[in-house]
Every structure is written in C-alpha cells, then in structure tokens.
Amino acid sequence: MTTTSPARQPVKAGPPKALKPFNNGEIKILLLEGVNATGIKILENAGYQIEAHAKALSPEVLKEKIKDVHAIGLRSKTQLTAEILAEAKKLLVIGCFCIGTNQVDLEYAAAHGIAVFNSPFSNSRSVAELMICEIIALSRQLGDRTTELHQGTWNKTSKNCNEIRGKTLGIVGYGHIGAQLSVIADAMGMVVIFYDVQQIMPLGLAKPVDTLDELLAQADYVSLHVPETDETKNMIGEREVNLMKKGAYLLQASRGTVVDIPAVAAALRSGQLGGAAIDVYPVEPFANGPNFESELRGCPNTILTPHIGGSTEEAQSSIGVEVASALVRYVNNGTTLGAVNFPECDIRSPSADSKTVRLLNTHHNVPGVLKQINKVLSDFNIEKQIVDSRGPIAYLMADINVEHPEDYQKIYERIEALASNIRTRLLY
Ligand SMILES: NC(=O)C1=CN([C@@H]2O[C@H](COP(=O)(O)OP(=O)(O)OC[C@H]3O[C@@H](n4cnc5c(N)ncnc54)[C@H](O)[C@@H]3O)[C@@H](O)[C@H]2O)C=CC1
Numbered sequence: 397m398t399t400t401s402p403a404r405q406p407v408k409a410g411p412p413k414a415l416k417p418f419n420n421g422e423i424k425i426l427l428l429e430g431v432n433a434t435g436i437k438i439l440e441n442a443g444y445q446i447e448a449h450a451k452a453l454s455p456e457v458l459k460e461k462i463k464d465v466h467a468i469g470l471r472s473k474t475q476l477t478a479e480i481l482a483e484a485k486k487l488l489v490i491g492c493f494c495i496g497t498n499q500v501d502l503e504y505a506a507a508h509g510i511a512v513f514n515s516p517f518s519n520s521r522s523v524a525e526l527m528i529c530e531i532i533a534l535s536r537q538l539g540d541r542t543t544e545l546h547q548g549t550w551n552k553t554s555k556n557c558n559e560i561r562g563k564t565l566g567i568v569g570y571g572h573i574g575a576q577l578s579v580i581a582d583a584m585g586m587v588v589i590f591y592d593v594q595q596i597m598p599l600g601l602a603k604p605v606d607t608l609d610e611l612l613a614q615a616d617y618v619s620l621h622v623p624e625t626d627e628t629k630n631m632i633g634e635r636e637v638n639l640m641k642k643g644a645y646l647l648q649a650s651r652g653t654v655v656d657i658p659a660v661a662a663a664l665r666s667g668q669l670g671g672a673a674i675d676v677y678p679v680e681p682f683a684n685g686p687n688f689e690s691e692l693r694g695c696p697n698t699i700l701t702p703h704i705g706g707s708t709e710e711a712q713s714s715i716g717v718e719v720a721s722a723l724v725r726y727v728n729n730g731t732t733l734g735a736v737n738f739p740e741c742d743i744r745s746p747s748a749d750s751k752t753v754r755l756l757n758t759h760h761n762v763p764g765v766l767k768q769i770n771k772v773l774s775d776f777n778i779e780k781q782i783v784d785s786r787g788p789i790a791y792l793m794a795d796i797n798v799e800h801p802e803d804y805q806k807i808y809e810r811i812e813a814l815a816s817n818i819r820t821r822l823l824y
C-alpha cells in the first residue's frame with residue numbers, strides 16, 4: 397500500500413491591513429521643483445496633505461517650510477544641507493525625484509532617522525539619447541551652423557565635420573547611463589571603450605581600459621557619467637584636457653563639480669578641444685531666466701544646455717510613480733527597500749483582521765540594543781521581526797500582537813526612551 401503525505405496547506409492570509417501612523421497625525425509633504433503629476437496623484441491618493449511648488453525654494457524659505465513637514469520631494473537643485481535638515485524636526489523621509497542624491501546630506505539624514513529614496517534609472521535612457529544626439533551635433537558643428545543661420549549667415553562647409561561611424565567613444569563611469577549609451581553607440585558603429593572604478597561587464601563590443609589617462613588618449617569623444625564624489629571633483633581639468641587627442645570632443649552631463657570649466661573653455665578657444673556639450677555646471681541658476689554666466693558662453697562648437705539630460709515626459713512620469721510609491725511604502729508600511737542611506741528592510745503586511753501593531757525603530761548600531769528592545773516587546777507576541785544595519789545606524793521592523801490599544805502608547809514611550817533610539821514610529 398502506498399501512502400501519500402497530505403499536501404502542505406498554505407497559511408490563509410486575509411487582505412492586508414492598511415496600517416496607519418499612531419503618532420504622526422496627518423502626513424504633510426512638501427514637493428519642490430515641479431515633481432510630475434504622476435507622483436502627486438499617488439501621494440494625494442494616499443491621503444497626504446500636499447504643498448507643491450514648480451521651482452526650488454530659497455534656503456531661507458525652505459528652512460521655514462521644512463519645519464512642519466513629514467516628507468519632502470525634490471530634484472537636483474534643492475540643497476538639503478545639515479543646516480537645513482536641522483530645522484526639520486518632523487521629517488521622516490526625503491524623496492529625490494531624480495538619480496543624483498549628492499544634493500542631500502545623506503549621513504546627517506540617516507543619523508537623524510530620515511530615510512532617502514531616489515529613482516536609480518528612470519531617466520538613464522533620456523540622458524543616453526541626449527548624448528547620442530550631441531555626439532552627432534558636435535561632429536557636424538550643428539550648434540554653430542544654426543546660430544549663424546539664425547543671424548542670417550549662410551556658411552556651407554565640411555571642414556572638420558565627420559561621420560561618427562568608426563570613431564571611438566570613451567565613456568567615463570559605466571553605470572546605468574554609461575552602459576545605456578554604450579549599447580546605442582555600439583549599434584551606430586562607434587568603437588566604445590570605458591573606464592570605471594568597478595569591474596563591470598562590457599556590453600556589445602565595448603572594451604574596458606585600465607586608466608582614465610588611457611581612455612583620454614584613445615577617445616575621439618569623451619562622455620562623463622560619474623556621480624559627484626570627492627574622487628570625481630575636477631576629474632577633467634587642464635592636464636586631462638591636454639591628454640585628449642587634438643580636436644576631440646567632451647560631453648558632460650554628470651555633475652558640475654566633475655569638470656574644471658575654465659580649463660575646458662581655454663581648450664575650446666585654443667582648438668585643443670574640437671567642441672563640447674555641457675549640461676551641468678558648478679553653479680546653476682536658481683530659476684529660469686536670463687541669468688546664466690559662464691566662461692563657456694561664446695566658445696566655438698559648444699552646445700550648452702540647462703541641465704535637461706533627464707528632462708523628458710517619459711522620464712519625469714516614471715520617476716514620479718517610482719519615488720512617490722517608495723515614499724508611501726515607507727510612510728505607511730515602514731519599508732526601506734531602495735533607500736540610499738538606510739539599511740533595506742521589508743516584512744509582509746499583517747492581515748486586516750489582525751491586532752498587529754508595527755514597530756519601526758531606527759537606532760544606533762551598538763551592542764545590546766536588540767536585547768533592550770526585545771525586553772520591552774517580551775510582554776507581547778512578536779509575529780515577525782527584521783533588523784539590519786548600515787554603518788552606525790540600524791533599522792528594526794517588528795509586527796507585534798497587541799490586544800489592548802492602551803498599550804500602544806506604553807510600547808512607543810518605552811522604545812523611544814532607550815538610549816539607542818534615534819526615531820520610533822508605530823503603525824496600527
Ligand atoms: N544631466 C542630467 O540631467 C542627469 C545627470 N545625472 C548624473 O549622472 C550620474 C551617473 O548616473 P548613473 O549612470 O545613473 O549612475 P550609476 O551609479 O549607475 O553609475 C555611475 C558609475 O560611475 C562609476 N564611478 C564612480 N566613481 C568613479 C570614478 N572616480 N571613476 C570612474 N568611474 C567612477 C561607478 O562605479 C558607476 O559604475 C549621476 O550620479 C548624476 O549625477 C543623472 C541623471 C540625469
């Protein structure tokens with residue numbers, strides 16, 4: 397006789413519980429720099445109180461406005477320095493509706509229990525497409541020809557104008573944007589080489605080189621796609637420009653601090669560089685208008701754009717969805733997946749009919765913390781718990797079964813009173 401073991405029955409899970417904050421009241425969010433309507437809709441549907449501005453705010457106004465909000469959404473312009481964040485007593489979370497997060501003091505934010513989210517790749521394709529457009533535009537001197545013709549000058553010439561087929565593109569920083577650019581350039585018949593501090597799988601026929609100097613010496617076009625860090629500051633200066641082939645082109649859509657602008661302007665005027673396409677600047681105007689000063693103005697074959705690499709409808713729309721959803725998940729459920737300055741944690745939602753309370757605790761990553769936290773929780777049934785650390789801070793999520801709502805305040809106060817506590821939230 398054969399016996400079959402009974403099929404394992406899945407635990408029945410009801411609909412997930414819509415958790416709400418115990419101690420934050422109504423969630424207020426400040427949105428700056430024209431966050432896309434897709435993001436605003438998600439935040440509205442979550443029931444948050446929204447104040448949205450099309451532009452960045454001056455530091456003085458921002459210091460006032462940030463005092464009262466639980467969340468803030470911004471793009472690359474707004475600088476959230478430690479000085480500004482020090483005013484933000486209620487702030488739980490920052491959403492960078494862009495790729496770069498260098499505008500936020502990430503360490504200060506983490507140390508104060510403020511999680512930061514961004515959109516790691518929603519505008520990568522837009523930047524890569526702009527680079528392709530500019531590689532051809534520089535090769536055909538389109539900027540100069542169109543300016544001349546707008547001024548009434550017909551200047552039909554083929555001098556120093558080239559096809560891009562067979563030319564070498566050197567990509568500095570082979571991350572999301574660099575790799576995307578590599579694939580398109582490769583398909584257009586360019587020879588692609590790249591330099592990155594990490595070992596990254598080359599795509600298509602692209603080849604890595606060992607040093608930046610090697611890349612500069614070989615490339616007809618150098619395109620920069622590194623983040624702003626101490627190491628990338630002035631990565632391209634007079635020395636590097638002079639290592640480039642005479643008449644080569646520079647494309648810069650990373651961060652303004654990566655390039656020494658006076659050195660590039662001098663090389664453009666002397667003919668050492670055959671042209672440049674620059675999208676980002678060490679100092680960018682605060683708002684749209686006739687307010688742009690730079691040594692680059694008037695340089696030959698120089699395409700200047702006002703930080704529009706990621707500015708397409710497609711990119712902004714998907715960034716809106718991605719970052720707003722991350723903010724809602726963090727505020728409503730405590731999920732930190734995708735945070736750039738926090739340990740990444742998530743646990744399954746409790747079922748709607750449960751008496752579950754979710755504890756979210758950011759604490760100093762020191763020995764003995766969990767013992768103290770679990771001492772407080774030991775009077776209750778801990779259904780699930782996860783904790784992870786990142787450098788000096790750690791984040792704990794715990795679902796606890798609490799029969800009597802009057803215990804919520806007790807749990808909250810006792811966890812908050814621990815010496816290790818940075819920030820405590822309860823959702824129920
Ligand atoms: N102009 C615009 O509108 C936009 C600009 N950006 C800028 O582009 C940068 C790059 O974006 P992603 O490709 O998404 O970033 P990513 O993080 O995917 O890639 C950056 C790459 O640079 C490499 N890297 C870092 N330091 C380096 C160094 N010293 N030398 C060589 N390689 C180095 C990294 O290892 C990584 O592979 C962003 O950090 C942002 O500042 C991003 C989007 C739009």
Ligand SMILES: O=C(O)C(=O)COP(=O)(O)O
Pocket residue numbers: 471472473493494495496497519703704705706707
């Ligand atoms: O995504 C980025 O890092 C960018 O530089 C684009 O910034 P923006 O959203 O145009 O202010």
